Amino acid sequence: MTSISSRRLRKExxxxxxEGCPTGITLLNADNFETWYFSIEILxxxxxxxxxxxxxxxxxxxxxxxxxxxxxxxxxxxxAPVHPHVYSNGHICASILGTEWSPVLSVSAVCVTLQSxxxxxxxxxxxxxxxxxxxxxxxxxKKTRFHYDDDTV
Amino acid sequence: MDYVEQPNSNLICCIxxxxxxxxxxxxxxxxxxxxxxxxxxVQHSPxxxxxxxxxxxxxxxxxxxxxxxxxxxxxxxxxxxxxxxAQTFQRQLLSTHIKDACQYVEIPxxxxxxxxxxxxxxxGKHQDACVYRSTQCEGCGAIIKYxxxxxxxxxxxxxxxxxxxxxxxxxxxxxxxxxxTCLDYEILCTQANNGCSWTGPRRQLSExxxxxxxxxxxxxxxxxxxxxxxxxxxxNAVLRQKVYTLESAVQxxxxxxxxxRNVLGPWYRSHTQDQTxxxxxxxxxxxTFDHLFSAPSGPSPSSSRTTAQPSSSADHGEFAxxxxxxxxxxxxxxxxxxxxxxxxxxxxxxRSFSGIVDPHLSQRTLPxxxxxxxNLSTSLEGSLSGLRDSIAAVSTSxxxxxxxxxxxxxxxxxxxxxxxxxxxxxxxxxxxxxxxxMMDRNAQVTGRGGELPLGLPGNQTIFHPPxxxxxxxxxxxxxxxx
Ligand SMILES: [Zn+2]
Ligand SMILES: [Zn+2]
Ligand SMILES: [Zn+2]
Ligand SMILES: [Zn+2]
Ligand SMILES: [Zn+2]
Ligand SMILES: [Zn+2]
Ligand SMILES: [Zn+2]
Numbered sequence: 001m002t003s004i005s006s007r008r009l010r011k012e013x014x015x016x017x018x019e020g021c022p023t024g025i026t027l028l029n030a031d032n033f034e035t036w037y038f039s040i041e042i043l044x045x046x047x048x049x050x051x052x053x054x055x056x057x058x059x060x061x062x063x064x065x066x067x068x069x070x071x072x073x074x075x076x077x078x079x080a081p082v083h084p085h086v087y088s089n090g091h092i093c094a095s096i097l098g099t100e101w102s103p104v105l106s107v108s109a110v111c112v113t114l115q116s117x118x119x120x121x122x123x124x125x126x127x128x129x130x131x132x133x134x135x136x137x138x139x140x141x142k143k144t145r146f147h148y149d150d151d152t153v
Numbered sequence: 154m155d156y157v158e159q160p161n162s163n164l165i166c167c168i169x170x171x172x173x174x175x176x177x178x179x180x181x182x183x184x185x186x187x188x189x190x191x192x193x194x195v196q197h198s199p200x201x202x203x204x205x206x207x208x209x210x211x212x213x214x215x216x217x218x219x220x221x222x223x224x225x226x227x228x229x230x231x232x233x234x235x236x237x238x239a240q241t242f243q244r245q246l247l248s249t250h251i252k253d254a255c256q257y258v259e260i261p262x263x264x265x266x267x268x269x270x271x272x273x274x275x276x277g278k279h280q281d282a283c284v285y286r287s288t289q290c291e292g293c294g295a296i297i298k299y300x301x302x303x304x305x306x307x308x309x310x311x312x313x314x315x316x317x318x319x320x321x322x323x324x325x326x327x328x329x330x331x332x333x334t335c336l337d338y339e340i341l342c343t344q345a346n347n348g349c350s351w352t353g354p355r356r357q358l359s360e361x362x363x364x365x366x367x368x369x370x371x372x373x374x375x376x377x378x379x380x381x382x383x384x385x386x387x388x389n390a391v392l393r394q395k396v397y398t399l400e401s402a403v404q405x406x407x408x409x410x411x412x413x414r415n416v417l418g419p420w421y422r423s424h425t426q427d428q429t430x431x432x433x434x435x436x437x438x439x440x441t442f443d444h445l446f447s448a449p450s451g452p453s454p455s456s457s458r459t460t461a462q463p464s465s466s467a468d469h470g471e472f473a474x475x476x477x478x479x480x481x482x483x484x485x486x487x488x489x490x491x492x493x494x495x496x497x498x499x500x501x502x503x504r505s506f507s508g509i510v511d512p513h514l515s516q517r518t519l520p521x522x523x524x525x526x527x528n529l530s531t532s533l534e535g536s537l538s539g540l541r542d543s544i545a546a547v548s549t550s551x552x553x554x555x556x557x558x559x560x561x562x563x564x565x566x567x568x569x570x571x572x573x574x575x576x577x578x579x580x581x582x583x584x585x586x587x588x589x590x591m592m593d594r595n596a597q598v599t600g601r602g603g604e605l606p607l608g609l610p611g612n613q614t615i616f617h618p619p620x621x622x623x624x625x626x627x628x629x630x631x632x633x634x635x
Contacts (some may be wrong), residue, residue: 004189008168008169062197064169065197100205102200102203102205103167
């Protein structure tokens with residue numbers, strides 16, 4: 001399993017390095033096969049024009065059979081986008097990161113999906129249960145069982 | 154695995170992103186994956202990773218053979234490219250290449266003891282250099298390890314050896330034999346055991362040295378001498394054993410003597426102390442009697458602690474005798490005095506009306522009781538016989554005391570019997586008088602029956618104490634006259 005995940009990640013990394021990331025996505029750091037960082041921005045007309053966010057991918061040995069843990073980085077330098085499916089601690093309520101994950105998906109596929117999720121946003125607001133969730137949220141968003149109420153995501 | 158050319162994207166598994174390994178197709182949706190990849194994915198989530206249609210392990214089957222051939226014939230580079238193998242070959246030949254052909258695979262040395270791993274291309278080189286390789290001895294033809302060759306050369310029986318004395322050459326196997334026969338071999342004189350320091354070639358010993366050797370001349374003496382010495386040695390060993398036995402016996406005895414000495418305590422005196430009584434053995438622990446012996450020039454004033462002790466100005470010579478008297482004298486005179494005192498006290502003890510010794514009396518007699526000081530300067534036997542005598546005297550006096558007590562007791566009880574008789578008589582008289590008085594009174598009471606204070610039907614027993622209550626005599630102190 002470990003070798004499958006690291007072989008697959010090595011492949012993905014070499015693809016990113018040879019073919020480059022999708023537009024608006026930049027690889028910041030991929031020093032190991034456990035944690036990768038990307039920057040993400042929404043190009044064109046959107047509520048997030050001019051904003052740059054930072055994404056963190058955490059992989060375990062079951063990748064790509066199970067999804068990576070993906071969240072926006074929240075610290076002094078960067079914040080999570082204000083979005084009905086993004087909590088203020090950076091956790092994302094997106095079905096492809098949970099039940100809808102498929103081994104066919106890849107890191108760049110996830111990045112593109114999140115990009116389009118932000119681009120299609122109509123009003124910048126936090127999820128309704130943001131405060132309650134953030135107070136009790138686990139460190140790893142994969143430990144949360146989100147209820148995916150919005151089929152558009 | 155690195156592919157020489159970028160494989161066709163149709164041959165790429167979308168789970169591992171590499172060309173299929175054991176391509177496996179889902180019968181339901183006809184998607185193809187590596188066998189291992191789709192098995193793990195379906196176990197995790199029973200659906201096709203691509204179209205999410207439901208999928209179980211039973212729906213999987215080997216892919217079309219064409220697909221299998223396409224991936225198996227992809228050209229790959231040798232995984233040992235980093236080590237130096239530049240070969241490329243079809244993917245399906247990988248295991249054969251690694252197993253047999255690749256020169257850059259590390260394989261263990263064929264010699265069992267050698268633990269080196271050698272690249273296959275270097276095996277031939279190593280076999281000639283391996284210290285554990287087998288090699289044949291040129292002399293004797295034995296097969297030995299190369300590492301043992303130098304050891305073997307020293308002992309190989311076929312290698313020739315040169316005598317360092319006669320320079321004759323002969324096979325090494327005969328070297329021992331040669332040493333015993335070589336005439337030039339340097340040997341010791343036959344009398345070397347007896348002290349001859351001569352060494353020289355063997356030929357000279359019999360030809361020259363034996364004739365001049367001073368030890369050889371007295372050979373006979375040496376043999377006799379050595380026989381004697383050996384018998385003496387044997388005897389010596391026996392004697393040494395005996396001495397050892399005796400020493401241990403002496404040690405045991407010394408321990409016993411020490412034990413006796415401890416048990417005897419002050420009565421232990423060495424023979425010399427016995428003959429000089431001016432310094433008798435006085436253990437420091439018995440200080441009470443120190444004064445008896447501490448002034449040998451004359452008796453100390455306190456030594457006449459009993460009245461019967463005759464004071465004498467004893468000198469050194471008489472001191473031992475004086476001590477004997479000192480030790481034993483007190484018993485007898487005091488015994489008589491005590492007996493006298495007892496009889497003298499008898500009237501008083503009789504007045505005390507009991508056999509119990511009056512405390513005042515015993516206090517008076519106590520100073521006269523002989524408490525013999527232990528005379529440590531006498532022999533133990535003397536002391537024991539002295540003690541025995543005094544015990545005999547004490548038992549005699551106890552005897553006479555008991556007899557006297559018997560007599561006193563008999564006298565006393567006779568007198569008491571008399572007194573008791575007269576008392577009985579008097580009490581009887583009183584009882585008669587009292588009875589008469591009570592009868593008179595009863596007659597008076599019954600005469601005025603209607604005036605009974607309690608209105609009882611004329612029963613007189615209320616006022617009449619039972620006779621039995623009056624029967625015992627009044628308790629009186631002994632000797633009280635009625
Ligand atoms: Zn499918
Ligand atoms: Zn695969
Ligand atoms: Zn090779
Ligand atoms: Zn070797
Ligand atoms: Zn040999
Ligand atoms: Zn020789
Ligand atoms: Zn000699």
